[in-house]
Amino acid sequence: MISVEEALKHVMDNVKLLTPIEKPILDSLGLVIAEDITSTISIPPTDNSGMDGYAVRSEDIRGANPNNPRTLKIIGEVAAGSMPDKVLEPMTAIRVMTGATIPMGADTVIKFEDTNDLERINKIKDTENILIYKSPLKGTAIRKAGEDIQPGTTILNIGTKLTPASIGLLASLGKESILVYPRPKVAIISSGNELTKPGTPLGAGHIYDINTYSLSALIESYGGTPMIMGIAEDNAESLSKLINGSREADLIITSAGVSAGYYDLVKDVIKDYGSISVWSVKMRPGKPVVFGVLDGKKTDRWDKTVPLIGLPGNPVSAMVASHILVRPAIQKVMGGTQFKARTIEAILEDPIINEDGRRVYARAILSKNPDGQYRAQLAGSQGSNILSTLANSNGLAICPETVSSLPAGSKVIVELIDQQLNL
Amino acid sequence: MISVEEALKHVMDNVKLLTPIEKPILDSLGLVIAEDITSTISIPPTDNSGMDGYAVRSEDIRGANPNNPRTLKIIGEVAAGSMPDKVLEPMTAIRVMTGATIPMGADTVIKFEDTNDLERINKIKDTENILIYKSPLKGTAIRKAGEDIQPGTTILNIGTKLTPASIGLLASLGKESILVYPRPKVAIISSGNELTKPGTPLGAGHIYDINTYSLSALIESYGGTPMIMGIAEDNAESLSKLINGSREADLIITSAGVSAGYYDLVKDVIKDYGSISVWSVKMRPGKPVVFGVLDGKKTDRWDKTVPLIGLPGNPVSAMVASHILVRPAIQKVMGGTQFKARTIEAILEDPIINEDGRRVYARAILSKNPDGQYRAQLAGSQGSNILSTLANSNGLAICPETVSSLPAGSKVIVELIDQQLNL
Numbered sequence A, B: 001m002i003s004v005e006e007a008l009k010h011v012m013d014n015v016k017l018l019t020p021i022e023k024p025i026l027d028s029l030g031l032v033i034a035e036d037i038t039s040t041i042s043i044p045p046t047d048n049s050g051m052d053g054y055a056v057r058s059e060d061i062r063g064a065n066p067n068n069p070r071t072l073k074i075i076g077e078v079a080a081g082s083m084p085d086k087v088l089e090p091m092t093a094i095r096v097m098t099g100a101t102i103p104m105g106a107d108t109v110i111k112f113e114d115t116n117d118l119e120r121i122n123k124i125k126d127t128e129n130i131l132i133y134k135s136p137l138k139g140t141a142i143r144k145a146g147e148d149i150q151p152g153t154t155i156l157n158i159g160t161k162l163t164p165a166s167i168g169l170l171a172s173l174g175k176e177s178i179l180v181y182p183r184p185k186v187a188i189i190s191s192g193n194e195l196t197k198p199g200t201p202l203g204a205g206h207i208y209d210i211n212t213y214s215l216s217a218l219i220e221s222y223g224g225t226p227m228i229m230g231i232a233e234d235n236a237e238s239l240s241k242l243i244n245g246s247r248e249a250d251l252i253i254t255s256a257g258v259s260a261g262y263y264d265l266v267k268d269v270i271k272d273y274g275s276i277s278v279w280s281v282k283m284r285p286g287k288p289v290v291f292g293v294l295d296g297k298k299t300d301r302w303d304k305t306v307p308l309i310g311l312p313g314n315p316v317s318a319m320v321a322s323h324i325l326v327r328p329a330i331q332k333v334m335g336g337t338q339f340k341a342r343t344i345e346a347i348l349e350d351p352i353i354n355e356d357g358r359r360v361y362a363r364a365i366l367s368k369n370p371d372g373q374y375r376a377q378l379a380g381s382q383g384s385n386i387l388s389t390l391a392n393s394n395g396l397a398i399c400p401e402t403v404s405s406l407p408a409g410s411k412v413i414v415e416l417i418d419q420q421l422n423l
Helices: A004-013 A164-172 A211-222 A236-244 A266-271 A315-333 A387-391 B004-013 B164-172 B211-222 B236-244 B266-271 B315-333 B387-391
Strands: A021-024 A053-056 A070-078 A092-096 A108-111 A129-132 A154-156 A177-180 A185-191 A225-232 A251-255 A274-280 A288-297 A300-311 A343-348 A359-368 A374-378 A395-399 A411-416 B021-024 B053-056 B070-078 B092-096 B108-111 B129-132 B154-156 B177-180 B185-191 B225-232 B251-255 B274-280 B288-297 B300-311 B343-348 B359-368 B374-378 B395-399 B411-416
Touching: A004 A288, A004 A315, A053 A070, A053 A129, A154 A164, A164 B211, A164 B315, A164 B387, A185 A211, A185 A236, A211 A225, A211 A251, A211 A315, A211 B164, A225 A236, A236 A266, A236 A288, A251 A288, A251 A315, A266 A274, A266 A288, A266 A300, A300 A315, A315 A359, A315 A387, A315 B164, A343 A359, A343 A395, A359 A411, A374 A395, A374 A411, A387 B164, B004 B288, B004 B315, B053 B070, B053 B129, B154 B164, B185 B211, B185 B236, B211 B225, B211 B251, B211 B315, B225 B236, B236 B266, B236 B288, B251 B315, B266 B274, B266 B288, B266 B300, B300 B315, B315 B359, B315 B387, B343 B359, B343 B395, B359 B411, B374 B395, B374 B411
Parallel strands: A070 A092, A185 A225, A185 A251, A251 A300, A343 A374, B070 B092, B185 B225, B185 B251, B251 B300, B343 B374
Antiparallel strands: A021 A177, A053 A092, A053 A108, A070 A129, A274 A288, A288 A300, A343 A411, A359 A374, A359 A395, A395 A411, B021 B177, B053 B092, B053 B108, B070 B129, B274 B288, B288 B300, B343 B411, B359 B374, B359 B395, B395 B411
């Protein structure tokens, strides 16, 4: 048996960062950028108005107040989106909208509310005068060119995961597309003669295929793009066909066919397509795992190598093993850096028994005491076939491989299943 | 001015749960189910084997051990996916794969490892005998029909947000599609003559359109489907055309055009399409907000009413106001129940000054001390035009409207921008 860490290291050493692609920023939420982003422009690009109001020379309005206003001649206006066509002369004002470029000669903006403009909306002529009721500091309501970003400034570093605000920041620089690490295409293959596709009548002695659906959703939650390949029957030909059909994928996930049964074909079929490691990983659930690096048959080489992770067939085992091995692999190929699952320290409410020296990942429901202390209650039956307890859980409470049992009341480390906790 | 709570209540009272649609479970991750899901089948459907091994009668092997094995005649096998075609007679065994239905007459499964089968793989004939080396308890390695789920059991309630495990659970019941609340289509309209589309040369006096991109990404992060309508020029015709083109949307988001400037048209244009409220909301950034309920012009009624939220034009104001008003609205129409933003209590590292009795949402960077105490450091300039500080933040530290300043060192409530915190 190998440790969870050994298995994970082997997987991580054998999955490679995907080749960056140019992608519209509108399709890049959650992706990682593959280049440093440096601004080529100033933001804002020009000195501009922070208010709707009048651009003036501060010396012309010094001391103005409602009882002693200053009168300035209005000589023009600058709408947002147009450039000033006049220079501001002494004792004149130019109307400016928020964001409008400040005319040469002006050093201050007086907002409408501090003028008699409010009384005169829609009646204004460019030749009229305006009364100024306030004398703010020089520079008031003017946003300086480059105040937010100077040309040449690196605003986002390679490796940054894109959020709505950083996508807005890219737009502000005029970038409509950027270099990002793409979402990996992940081929998902279920296997077993006993599997019936949901939505069709259940055959005698059959069960519905679960892993295609739960693993597809997991891959999506990790950021990958699932490719549903279907259910392989328990014969080499059927499985080989689906493996070969997955050659365009960046990662292949199989489930079932990795334990000791007579009809376990995954291992034998994979051998024809590349190198393979068969592991007993010191974890429960999820012990039997296959890892392969495939590049096609000798007679039909693929264009690239594709890693394969063969998960156990039990739905809970498959999901837990995916959480431990597939999630970090997908983070890595997408340029991520946060490989460790988020953990919470909690007080265990039920004992965890470790039967055979494996690391136990017990499905648990986390809650929070009023004092901020987290508690972890086991979510019912821990049988690896019992999916409903996993659906009710938000964490996996860990009993280390070196510990034979964790009694109720002990401290326990809980890995978050969803990487989120709404408590 | 109205309070944040009054504005939010008005929005929430005027957005309606979307009509549920039938959707494949493969496309339903993160959606909320709109029906109780009750199982029509037993899971597992039959008593079945938990191991690869031999189905036996426990009384036939009582006392077996390696020095004193029992010999049973192999009379057949049941592969996973096929039904038993024989009844187990005394002193016989039937080979069963994991998941295979247990033959009538058998009450226990002996795994291969506890027989001499391991030595005989691939050499087996159905007529041969098998040696049994162990005598486990009656019922060992048999999973009973209905052990996980009984027919008639409600396994997911209306209102449940679908996770990978609950999608697997639906698959296990044979459900390939279910009734869910759909993702709302959210029309996004930017406005302003000064806006240039990213990816094209920046016009003189122009800035790049940010809000289309940041709001689109926000809508996507909330679970909605953005519909990019484009940039409205500062004239009634241009804006009216985009509003009218948004009639298929479930929600319309505009930005800019809601403050006091001459070119502010949003309010006037919207009036032709329905009822409208113009608010000064007691918050900073993000004060000027428009809320409308549109149903088309008198001469051209739409098929349905569409709520509209008009956000401020400054990118930071637009995003903060969206966080406060749009996020809960989208949660509601999608059947969600968690409307409040997640909050963290932290120690404030920099003072927050409240200039004018509005609720201040200060962009902040949360960190965690080794002792578990969260700290909130303000993320640089809080000007509503400075988007880079929002991109660097993970929280909005709140200074209440009734408090004139929060000094450094005080306790502060911080709303999570992403609803996630990886600390």
